[in-house]
Amino acid sequence: MSRVVAVFGGRSEIGHAIATRLAAGNTVALLARPGSLDTEVAACRAAGAQRVIPIEFDADDTDSHDDLVARVEAEAGPIDIAVLAFGILGDQADAERDHRAAVRILHTDFVAQASLLTVLAERMRQRGTGTLVAFSSVAGVRVRRANYVYGSAKAGLDGFASGLADALHSSGVRLVIARPGFVIGRMTEGMEPAPFSSTPDQVADAVVAEIESGKRVELWIPWQLKAMFSVSPFIPRAVWRRMPR
Incomplete structure (x- = not known):
């Protein structure tokens, strides 16, 4: 049966990888900031998508989210799977000096995510x-000095998504909360990989497998991170300092 898959952040490495894995036989809506999506559209078509619909969107324009989702469903049909794969890492040093830089990170990585999740969840x-996928991070499980602005945004999103998942219980709507560790890719280019790092393809494989399984709500990538964080007081200090952003 054909499904409608909407990837918000369709130009991101993880979003793109998830879209191509879910493309076969389905309609895929790729939403991203203004700019060409030709490469991503072609990849989804090559992966077997029935239709691929590119749509520009500004995640930070929360007032537009209702109309945005309505437009997606008018063009593609009711959304069966929505993946929120957008976000920014930001610059911690700038955010410590400039409150506006801190607000930009918090707004994109928490407020905008919560807004869009609310709109999508209500329609579903x-x-x-329906199935929703929100990207938290181990950075939000234990907020560290090195990236506490980004980490606090992810902590807020994790709490919001956990509560929303509970609120959706028995509604027929499932929310998967993905908690990857350090992801080696464009967003972290130039940084030293942390223990238990993963690639965008590995994250996408885990998320898609979870979507199709219909089981858990919380997804740690890789799974070993759940055990590590559950016993975090016993993690050696040298290892803890290099834990994922």
Whole structure:
């Protein structure tokens, strides 16, 4: 049965990888900031998508989210799977000196995510079906000095998504909370990989497998991170300092 897959952040490495893995036989809406999506559209078509619909969107324009989702569903049909794969790492040093830089990170990585999740969840709840994917991070599980602005945004998102998942219980709507560790890619270029790092492809494989399984709500990538963080007081200090952003 054909499904409608909407990837918000379709130009991101993880978003793109997830879109191509879910493309076969489905309609894929790729949403990203202004700019060409030709490469991503072609990859989804090559992966077997029935239709690929590129749409520009500004995640930070929360007032537009209702109309944005309505437009996606008008062009593609009711969304079956929505993946929120957008976000910014920001610059910690700038955010410590300039409150506006801190607010930009918090707004994109928490406020905008919560806004869009709320809009999507309500539409899916009314239909009694759907799957949402929110990207938290181990950076939000234990906020560190090295990136506490980004980490606090992810901590807020993790709490919001956990509560929303509970609120959606028995509604027919499922929210998967993905908690990857350090992801080696464009966003972290130039940084030293942390223990238990992963690639965008590995994250996408884990997320898609979770979507198709219909089981858990919380997804740690890789799974070993859950055990490490559950016993974090016993993690050697040298290792803890290099834990994922």
